[in-house]
Amino acid sequence: MHSLLTFLYNYRSSFLFIILESLSIFFVVNNNSYHQAAVLNSSNRLVASAMTTTNSVSEYFLLKEVNQRLAAENARLHELMISGEPSNSNNLLTRDSLRLQALEQDSVFLFPQMRSKSDSVRLKQFAFVPAKVVDNTVYRAKNYVTINKGRLDGIEPDMGVISPDGVVGKVKDVSDHFAVITSVLHTNMYVSALVKRSHTLGSIVWKGRNPRLAGLDNIPIHINIINGDTIVTSGYSGIYPPNTMIGTVAAVRPEEDAAFYDIDIDLSNDFYQLSYVYVVKNLLRNEQDSLENIITADE
């Protein structure tokens, strides 16, 4: 017993080293895969308020840019309101235009009494909570965005986040007043995407280098895809509204002997200048999830 204690004492710093390193690695693994209690990241109130303070200084330098963006978005929404029909597929109100058209054709002409219910539910499927970006990084392999809305504003983990220009990411952790978002610029973040022209399903994943480019995986080589093709969200997961802009194809490299293309996407969102975003609440999410869970349970 005495020799054991002596042994432990002699190597105490090595033991402490092993314990602290294991603890750190445990934290790293946990942080990457699970939601935490939101105390130990930038959604922490103290940390986030400190960031808000520093951000409010740098904000002044971006004011002009932000104003222009908001004005442009306003103009687009105005135009939409007046014309009453989608002038641009990438806007917040007419995401479901195809479906609505189909509904209209079927129900209005054939079953006028059915229109109101289904339509109004669809139109209200997505609610948007505007939020201000408090902190944002683009240069790391795993980037996060911190926003100034949290649990008390109805934000929950796994909600989607978009900006007027496109997809931003997915809520990771929330505290009462702040939320941390896993940015699209995160090497473990996948976004289910559609090539708009051919309706081919793929998935967007960032490659960890250029904040303006992302990769598009799983597009089989028999699909015709060209530079400039628009890539939008599929909406299958219920996180983002369908048809939200992600970007355009910047380069297509057919890999030899491979079943899939190697595609670069020019992200439509300028992550360098992210200032205001919308958190997407899918009001039909529970319905979709429970329905899909029944199917998976059956298998």
Add this chain to the structure above:
Amino acid sequence: MNSRYLVPQAINFVVYILLQVFIVRNLVIFDIAFCFVYIAFLLLLPIEAAAITCMLLGFATGLAVDIFYNTFGIHAAACVFIMYARRYWIAALTPRGGYDMGITPSPRAMGLRWFIVYAVPMIFVHHMIVFFVEVGGFGLFYYTFIKALASTAFTFILVTVIQYIIHTPRRSVL
């Protein structure tokens, strides 16, 4: 480390963490060179500080920075590692005649050449751990390696410049 060091080191800790998370966090050169100036606090702990104290301080410092970087555990792991390696490294670099009592391993006290040999490998190892753990593998090896190299230069320059700007009398407790 006795209580004589406690107050100045506590001030150092707070100042370096604040400097890191509020100012240096936003400094990125050419999209690849980052600066983790806070490790100056760990590098400049007194030479006779016990390894256990150093590791615990490294762990605490790392976690404090991690909270602001949303990289929970990564900086802690890197700091604990360099703090564990530190005493062996300091022992290997012992100048002829040994170290004076109560000396800090700073460029002013030990000379710039000694400091380069002491600090650059420590900073480099720390940055390699930080960047490779963050990427989660060796997938982007070349790019990540360049990032670590550029960041090492950036961090080292800032750490050294701060040491020369802040005028503390030679061999002070700071």
